[in-house]
Amino acid sequence: xxLALDKExxxxxLDEVFPQVKGEFVVEHVEDMYSEIRIPxxxxxxxxxxxxSGPTMFMLADVAVYATILAMIGxxxxxxxxxxxxxxxxxxxxxxxxxxxxxxxxxxRVLAVGDVLIYSVGEDKPVARSTMTxxxxxx
Amino acid sequence: xxLALDKExxxxxLDEVFPQVKGEFVVEHVEDMYSEIRIPxxxxxxxxxxxxSGPTMFMLADVAVYATILAMIGxxxxxxxxxxxxxxxxxxxxxxxxxxxxxxxxxxRVLAVGDVLIYSVGEDKPVARSTMTxxxxxx
Amino acid sequence: xxLALDKExxxxxLDEVFPQVKGEFVVEHVEDMYSEIRIPxxxxxxxxxxxxSGPTMFMLADVAVYATILAMIGxxxxxxxxxxxxxxxxxxxxxxxxxxxxxxxxxxRVLAVGDVLIYSVGEDKPVARSTMTxxxxxx
Amino acid sequence: xxLALDKExxxxxLDEVFPQVKGEFVVEHVEDMYSEIRIPxxxxxxxxxxxxSGPTMFMLADVAVYATILAMIGxxxxxxxxxxxxxxxxxxxxxxxxxxxxxxxxxxRVLAVGDVLIYSVGEDKPVARSTMTxxxxxx
Numbered sequence: 001x002x003l004a005l006d007k008e009x010x011x012x013x014l015d016e017v018f019p020q021v022k023g024e025f026v027v028e029h030v031e032d033m034y035s036e037i038r039i040p041x042x043x044x045x046x047x048x049x050x051x052x053s054g055p056t057m058f059m060l061a062d063v064a065v066y067a068t069i070l071a072m073i074g075x076x077x078x079x080x081x082x083x084x085x086x087x088x089x090x091x092x093x094x095x096x097x098x099x100x101x102x103x104x105x106x107x108x109r110v111l112a113v114g115d116v117l118i119y120s121v122g123e124d125k126p127v128a129r130s131t132m133t134x135x136x137x138x139x
Numbered sequence: 140x141x142l143a144l145d146k147e148x149x150x151x152x153l154d155e156v157f158p159q160v161k162g163e164f165v166v167e168h169v170e171d172m173y174s175e176i177r178i179p180x181x182x183x184x185x186x187x188x189x190x191x192s193g194p195t196m197f198m199l200a201d202v203a204v205y206a207t208i209l210a211m212i213g214x215x216x217x218x219x220x221x222x223x224x225x226x227x228x229x230x231x232x233x234x235x236x237x238x239x240x241x242x243x244x245x246x247x248r249v250l251a252v253g254d255v256l257i258y259s260v261g262e263d264k265p266v267a268r269s270t271m272t273x274x275x276x277x278x
Numbered sequence: 279x280x281l282a283l284d285k286e287x288x289x290x291x292l293d294e295v296f297p298q299v300k301g302e303f304v305v306e307h308v309e310d311m312y313s314e315i316r317i318p319x320x321x322x323x324x325x326x327x328x329x330x331s332g333p334t335m336f337m338l339a340d341v342a343v344y345a346t347i348l349a350m351i352g353x354x355x356x357x358x359x360x361x362x363x364x365x366x367x368x369x370x371x372x373x374x375x376x377x378x379x380x381x382x383x384x385x386x387r388v389l390a391v392g393d394v395l396i397y398s399v400g401e402d403k404p405v406a407r408s409t410m411t412x413x414x415x416x417x
Numbered sequence: 418x419x420l421a422l423d424k425e426x427x428x429x430x431l432d433e434v435f436p437q438v439k440g441e442f443v444v445e446h447v448e449d450m451y452s453e454i455r456i457p458x459x460x461x462x463x464x465x466x467x468x469x470s471g472p473t474m475f476m477l478a479d480v481a482v483y484a485t486i487l488a489m490i491g492x493x494x495x496x497x498x499x500x501x502x503x504x505x506x507x508x509x510x511x512x513x514x515x516x517x518x519x520x521x522x523x524x525x526r527v528l529a530v531g532d533v534l535i536y537s538v539g540e541d542k543p544v545a546r547s548t549m550t551x552x553x554x555x556x
Contacts, residue, residue, distance in 0.1 A: 018186075055197050058193065078188070083225060083361055085222070085225075087222045088221055105504075106506040110388065113504050117522075135388075224363035244395075264384075265383055272500060272550075296464075332498050333475050333476040337475075340472070360505055361502070361505065
């Protein structure tokens with residue numbers, strides 16, 4: 001299936017739709033039903049002990065699935081998350097950005113399901129995993 | 140079971156542990172295995188269309204379970220979220236704060252499980268629900 | 279909202295739709311957006327150590343949400359589970375039936391969400407909790 | 418990491434621990450932190466419309482994670498499921514067995530997390546996905 005948005009278009013659309021977090025999410029790669037999104041970690045994402053906060057990881061997983069859906073179906077700002085599961089498995093490495101690797105498992109007419117693994121950049125064991133279900137608005 | 144922290148102690152501890160979000164979470168009520176936590180909603184929590192962002196609701200649910208655990212076992216900043224599920228069911232009412240009502244379903248030696256319903260203040264149908272599992276550090 | 283099916287009608291419909299498990303699920307109570315379903319536990323539901331198997335608890339939660347939806351919208355055998363989360367919190371009491379207490383949190387046009395607590399009959403602490411999302415077929 | 422149990426030992430142990438379902442789960446492949454388990458589908462696994470029942474898919478995912486953990490740590494019948502999430506994405510193909518492909522994402526001292534994709538044998542799109550968390554008993 002051809003991409004509806006390429007990497008630059010996707011980055012531009014995310015920055016436009018989420019102006020509050022412009023520059024926070026970097027589209028590193030996008031292909032058929034798959035994307036990689038990086039979040040540069042700064043102090044505001046940290047919790048006591050130097051770990052990245054849960055809401056930061058939730059947001060990264062959520063944005064990664066949203067971005068992968070948009071890359072496939074084009075600009076529909078109104079796709080909404082209906083449910084999610086998240087498992088936090090390891091403490092992220094200090095001072096490293098986080099990378100979400102997102103695979104769309106289903107892209108139906110009404111529902112889409114994306115699976116995300118989150119890594120500290122350069123590490124090979126995931127720090128977290130997430131599944132997000134999105135409801136896609138009717139045309 | 141007696142509370143280890145009352146409402147004021149709990150509020151103080153949250154503000155101390157999460158200085159970045161001081162004042163964001165208001166402990167409205169706490170009792171045995173149960174608490175109510177309110178988050179005053181401002182522009183930074185909103186998404187296009189005026190809806191409260193998913194990460195804000197994740198954070199509220201997460202803090203509510205954390206707070207309820209601490210109220211029972213005392214100040215242990217190192218309890219960590221190991222997994223969560225979240226369902227987003229309705230659009231929050233515009234211009235209203237969100238209230239999390241959290242019930243601890245299990246408070247074991249190693250794991251605690253809390254269930255949260257999130258409401259727009261004054262509404263009777265929940266906008267979201269969440270279950271959070273926390274790992275409790277050994278003494 | 280008036281019930282589309284009362285207790286007897288609901289029991290009859292479950293037995294008709296799931297002939298393989300006829301008599302396995304007993305509708306104990308049904309009201310607006312809520313039901314209680316009991317499963318008589320026998321050897322086939324047990325695992326080593328005398329505990330009730332996970333699939334039995336999954337099935338009970340699933341049937342409880344399905345039944346509660348049907349009680350509200352009438353006989354639609356084609357409502358299907360799209361996602362679920364389950365937390366196993368305590369070992370069920372030996373020799374006791376399990377009771378699911380199910381509350382529908384959302385009954386939308388397309389999606390329904392039900393929350394279930396599962397108890398050993400007569401005990402006050404839940405052995406498991408579950409949230410099930412159902413997709414409702416268009417009319 | 419070396420396997421504690423090879424394919425034949427794992428099959429033998431599953432048949433011994435779950436005598437009620439002996440022969441229901443076929444260990445097709447096992448390697449470091451990964452396994453493939455097949456369930457031969459017969460009438461008892463079906464629901465109206467010819468689809469495989471939810472509890473059957475739950476059980477398959479659960480057994481696949483359990484088996485993969487045991488392959489790594491050896492015979493410990495008492496590892497127990499503490500939580501799970503499941504997404505049902507497509508209707509399984511009629512008359513085909515189901516295959517679970519399970520990857521352990523974490524194998525800690527206390528908790529293990531496994532991710533499972535379930536396929537109709539020979540198809541390339543998953544019918545379901547699941548994450549299971551197991552609690553591992555202390556030595």
